[in-house]
Amino acid sequence: MQTADQTLDEILTLAAAHFKVPREKLSPDADFFKALGIDSLQTLDLLTRLENHFHVELPDYELQGVTDFRTLAGKIQARL
């Protein structure tokens, strides 16, 4: 099974590619709304992409209150 750091790194890479933001501009503790310039609906788009990549399913409520990549990675890692 992959490590939490690997999961986090993959999330940052996927988010950067999906929203066309330079990877180096994204840090694990960054607020992804601000770093990616997205609203909560676009965040759901990102979540779907991450689910497809990691083959997990996260209910919408799991994302409630989550605003940084590290916490998001933790939620996904817990389901791997």
Add this chain to the structure above:
Amino acid sequence: MLDLRQYTCLGAALRDALDRFSSEVCLIEAERDREKVRLTYSDFKEIALPLARALEDADYDAGDRAAIIMTNQSKWLISAYAIFYCGGVLVPLDYKLTAAEHLQLLAHSKAKVLIVEYHLWRAIMESPDFQKIATKIVLVTEAPLGVELAGAFRWEDFKRKGAPDFVMRQKDDVACIVYSSGTGGRPKGCVLTHENYLEQCRALTAWYPFWPGVRYLSILPTNHAIDFMVGFIGPFVCGACVVHLRTLRPEFVRDAFVRYRITYVSLVPMIVKNLERGLRAKFDELPSWKRGFLNAMIGTNRLLTRRRPNVKLSRMLLPNIHRGFGGEVLALIAGGAFMEPSTMQFFYDLGIPVVNGYGLTEAGTALTLNDLKPFRADTVGKPLPGVELRILNPDADGVGEVAVRSKTVMSHYLDDPELTLETIVDGWLLTGDLGRFESGGHLQLFGRKKNMIVTEGGKNIYPEDIETVFDGLPVKEYTVFAANYVWPKKELGRESLVLVLRLEQNQKFDSKLLDDISARNRRLHDFKRVSGYLIWEKDFPRTASMKIKRQVLAEEIGKSISRDAVVEL
């Protein structure tokens, strides 16, 4: 539909609807693309009555309050009906609030019963203030077997055999307590009567009726006044069907339109704009000849429907677009926040009218609505039947505060007579919104008189409610303002909050303070955050009881500092 004039309470109207439309499907619930529940009105009754009987046996009496904290799903409506059946008062709470906020409002509302989804109950149990909870009966839905529930019951098991006694309520009895704000400061619990809801339902269905076969997609939270009315009471008293989708993922929302051949849906501007963005991206991908043909069809549709919508014609002219929405959409109902006219026009030109309106929790669901005769993207429509609106102290342009008198206006704010007296004056509810009537009788809005913002997601945010997150900030004093309150601009949209800081003498604004502010700001939900800050060089004006004179301070700041001076966070 039922003739609502003969009813004195929601429970009685719903009870008759369940019998009258017994074989019609009333609820469909889907988890993404997987349908989980499909109930007829008769099935709904069979599930709700044993719950009502169990509540009755647990000494839940007429007038007792019961809170619901749930995402949109069938158990929300079933529970609400059981509460009304027992003559109870429903307290619908926003599931997006934090556990601490839920506990605060549960205490304020003095709810005897709480019905809550497991993941939300888990968060409440983990809250430091959990021990203070005074709610006597807690029913938890969808709890995994064997988990600790801290004395709560499993909703699915909370049922008793035997017919419960129906408790009739009168028109002026309280039906619901709906919080319009106040989680961080002064809770504003709008006390709404059965008459408020029955009148609102009559007015709305007079213009936009439901009927058996109509399918309403319920996306806005059911605790929100719009979905409670348009996604529960309205469809039920007309025998229509409500579709619950337990996700807001755009791809599943799109799929649900087609799968369930949706007729109506209520959406906040953020979602409508997301749909627009998706459609525009698809249009841009078309080869130029197809794009040209599409533009021609859109232009033709616009021309032919300029006086009134013609759904059949629009479906013929733009079949692929309408098929993408399931082929049976009559209108998108927009509410909760400011909707950009260009977005509404975009959809109208496709033959999918966006019905815009204006309302506030204190006055029921809606006060005005676009009647599409003809479609107007630049207004919030005309007053609904039974709604009297007037503009107070209009300026040279006719713009003033909107006041309303209607049977849909709330009774009072819960346990706050002072605020009630300030808000309802001589029978007129002062909305705090600025507007004017234009010649066609349509209301146009131009901003707010009050210090608050409404987000694109339809959330009302009062600065006082979020200031507590900055408690202990190492500065002399601080406050939060709605930017448009400080710098009025006579328009709606793009609203934001500003943190105003008064530093200690000789204190420098350094990166440590900035980090502190940013960290605190991030503790707030994304839609509640302040977007920038400014440094104010004078002490805040205060009352004798040391409260900040917000209006005076806002005026002083507005006069001496430009909006451009706000530093983005």
